[in-house]
Amino acid sequence: MKTKILLNGVGRIGKSILKILLQNKNFEIVAINEINPYIENIVYSINYDSTYGNISNKFKILDNNYIQNKYAKIKILNHSSLSDINLDNIDIIIDASGKKEDINLLKNLPIQAIFQTHANTNADINIILGVNEEKLDSTKHKVISTSSCNATALLPALKLINNKKKILCGDIVTIHPLLNHQRVLDGHFVGSPTRDVDCNFEFGRSSTQNIIPNKTTTIEACSYVLKEINKNLISSNSLRVPTDTVGAINVTLFVEKVCTKDEIISIFQDYENNQKFNIVLNNYEPLVSSDFKKEHKTTIIDHRYTDIRNKKMIKLLIWYDNEWGYASKVVDILDYYINIKKG
Structure with a gap:
């Protein structure tokens, strides 16, 4: 039934x-x-x-x-x-x-x-x-x-890294497509009760003509699911951009254990090969945001930009369709x- x-x-x-x-x-x-x-x-x-x-x-x-x-x-x-x-x-x-x-x-x-x-x-x-x-x-x-769409994309990756290497601290920037509560052309400030926004001057600016900086609740949302991943561990902010769907998250993590680029890629590749749900997709092709439109997998690691510095700083770029994928x-x-x- x-x-x-x-x-x-x-x-x-x-x-x-x-x-x-x-x-x-x-x-x-x-x-x-x-x-x-x-x-x-x-x-x-x-x-x-x-x-x-x-x-x-x-x-x-x-x-x-x-x-x-x-x-x-x-x-x-x-x-x-x-x-x-x-x-x-x-x-x-x-x-x-x-x-x-x-x-x-x-x-x-x-x-x-x-x-x-x-x-x-x-x-x-x-x-x-x-x-x-x-x-x-x-x-x-x-x-x-x-x-949320952002946390759904980000947290599986953070959990993998934290389990293998232990995150000491980090920072994320979400690059997010425009949303319906924003203005098409410059107008007065925007309030959004469903998003706990009383007064936002920047969202009163044209969403089609600007990259608009803003705060993000992504890490807070992550903490509701996995309490050790919280705003005391990872700082965050957001950039709204003039695209219709598919976001990206620029991730910087400092970890306790030494690692190599090949090792980090291998961690995500092993996960994709054995995953129970359609979550992780490893990308190596020269793709852009629209190429991931309507993609069901929501933690898309773009390994062209996976990198390691001083053996303990990890850089990741994560794509996700914030509407259909979520x-x-x-x-x-x-x-x-x-x-x-x-x-």
């Missing part, structure tokens, strides 16, 4: 999750809850996408707020809170809205589990595949965070959860 899903929010991440789930025979998307009140606009934004292309089998609107295509018939809801929704026919909620809901409200919802597509220190557990998935307990964990990991975690629940 298929697991019945309510998808809460069909923004950039929600739409990617929707399209990936439509190809997964284990799940049925019963309903979408979206604060956008215009069903015509919802179905239009699902059918047509400037980043990943238009879907071939397009959804059409039916009576009573349903949309349907060859693969699915989905009810469209328009509620501001999950507590207002009748969940009798729902097993699991995927919350891709980014909204910071009251944790007690979420825990009391009459469903098996809710998966949140943002890091949440109040969740029962934050999960990143390749790091701590073995700690997921379907009998204890109801509110499950699938962390969404694929959300679905992978959901699959993993269902499998352990079945025993």
Whole structure:
């Protein structure tokens, strides 16, 4: 029997999750809850996408707020809170809205589990595949965070290095594509409640004309999953750039044990050859960001830039598709959860 899903929010991440789930025979998307009140606009934004292309089998609107295509018939809801929704026919909620809901409200919802597509220190557990998935307990964990796109890409690499060489300190810079809360042209400051941003002057500047520096919560998100990887160990900042998707992380690590470039490459190559999930991809080709668009693997180590200095300083460049790639990991975690629940 298929697991019945309510998808809460069909923004950039929600739409990617929707399209990936439509190809997964284990799940049925019963309903979408979206604060956008215009069903015509919802179905239009699902059918047509400037980043990943238009879907071939397009959804059409039916009576009573349903949309349907060859693969699915989905009810469209328009509620501001999950507590207002009748969940009798729902097993699991995927919350891709980014909204910071009251944790007690979420825990009391009459469903098996809710998966949140943002890091949440109040969740029962934050999960990143390749790091701590073995700690997921379907009998204890109801509110499950699938962390952030940046942390999902970065932390498997940090865990590998830390286990082999022990990280003493380091620094990361995320080079992140522009996002919907930024301005196309210069305007007033930007606030984003879903991202805990009250007032950001830089995001009020044109996202298409500038590289915009900013803080990042990547390391904080990592610490929710693996507490020893935290902001006391690794400093961080971010650069927003005028591209649509695929980010990169420039990593500098100082380690306790001596190492060589060949040894570090071998560590990642061995992991890729034996990995349980689609996480690590080792790249040696002269590729650019768009070449990794729609890549499911999310820790892509570009070994053209792997380097060692003084035997204890490691340099890495990590690519990741921050929308489709991250969404694929959300679905992978959901699959993993269902499998352990079945025993």
